[in-house]
Amino acid sequence: MVERDIDLSECKEIGFVRHNPNMCCIDWKNCRERGMYDFKAATKFLGGHLAGYGFASAETAKWDGPPIEPKQLRDAWDSIESILTRHTKKLSFEDGSITVDDSMAPVLARSLFRVFATAPRENVDEEQLRNIAALFANQWAVLDACKAEFTRVFGELRERPI
Numbered sequence: 001m002v003e004r005d006i007d008l009s010e011c012k013e014i015g016f017v018r019h020n021p022n023m024c025c026i027d028w029k030n031c032r033e034r035g036m037y038d039f040k041a042a043t044k045f046l047g048g049h050l051a052g053y054g055f056a057s058a059e060t061a062k063w064d065g066p067p068i069e070p071k072q073l074r075d076a077w078d079s080i081e082s083i084l085t086r087h088t089k090k091l092s093f094e095d096g097s098i099t100v101d102d103s104m105a106p107v108l109a110r111s112l113f114r115v116f117a118t119a120p121r122e123n124v125d126e127e128q129l130r131n132i133a134a135l136f137a138n139q140w141a142v143l144d145a146c147k148a149e150f151t152r153v154f155g156e157l158r159e160r161p162i
Contacts, residue, residue, distance in 0.1 A: 014066050014068050016038040016072050019035060039078070040079065042076035042079070043116055046154070047114070047116030049153065050113035051113040051117045063153050070157075071158070077147065077150055077157055083129075084112070084133070085139070085143065088129075088139045092134075093136065096138070099137050099141045100141055105141070106149050109146045113149070115129045
């Protein structure tokens with residue numbers, strides 16, 4: 001939750017926390033983020049940056065904002081990967097041909113991140129997500145393209161502890 005627009009240069013670091021499910025200091029009756037988990041907030045925020053919000057050129061952008069805890073980056077990617085996997089596992093991909101090496105893969109990945117960034121609360125627009133994903137050759141191409149774009153902007157992901 002962000003109470004007002006702030007310039008990232010004013011921040012020393014960025015962290016994500018669960019929004020209290022029962023209270024909100026802005027508008028507790030109408031708050032769309034009330035009860036949102038930290039990894040969902042990270043997914044929306046980082047998805048917005050990956051989609052090009054806040055960057056002059058999404059194609060060449062790298063994160064130069066304040067540090068983000070590696071665990072929260074990992075949690076955000078895991079959330080994105082889980083949602084993509086769930087919504088694409090039954091797609092036929094019969095008309096798709098885009099692979100991770102295709103020049104359109106990063107563009108489509110950013111389009112998928114826009115779906116995450118603009119989603120109300122925890123629900124993504126499934127039809128929009130599937131329509132974009134169906135342009136890829138298969139589910140692995142979707143996941144690989146999105147992960148490549150995520151790590152290009154935010155850096156390599158820390159491995160999950162075993």
